[in-house]
């Protein structure tokens with residue numbers, strides 16, 4: 808199994824409704840492939856974690872990269888994993904402002920500090936936020 812974490816910039820403003828329908832689409836597709844993960848959105852920026860069997864994750868990432876709703880898709884982590892961070896989330900979504908680390912920073916800051924990706928995931932996983 809592998810996990811990919813990427814950042815991207817939304818090409819339009821996502822409101823609650825458009826985020827909800829994006830999430831629904833993710834969940835329907837991901838359930839079919841047993842892909843799990845987490846999606847964060849703030850001020851036109853996304854961070855997403857996708858994890859699962861290599862082929863399924865690669866294929867999903869390929870689709871995601873060509874989606875016109877965002878651009879500048881940049882993988883910041885790609886790792887072999889033994890077990891999933893988010894086994895029960897076909898795609899979870901959290902409010903990044905609940906994280907002390909992210910509250911006053913653009914999401915893209917995460918690119919410059921790979922350690923904080925792990926910390927962030929751990930926080931969200933433990934449902935502390």
Ligand SMILES: Cc1cc2nc3c(=O)[nH]c(=O)nc-3n(C[C@H](O)[C@H](O)[C@H](O)COP(=O)(O)O)c2cc1C
Pocket residue numbers: 829832833834836837846853855857867870871872873874876877898
């Ligand atoms: C920020 C973002 C995250 C996405 N995440 C996923 C995802 O986790 N899984 C997925 O299948 N599609 C995801 N998509 C949608 C894909 O880019 C693409 O639209 C979808 O896979 C095509 O699905 P369809 O074959 O049902 O039309 C995402 C799109 C965006 C903009």
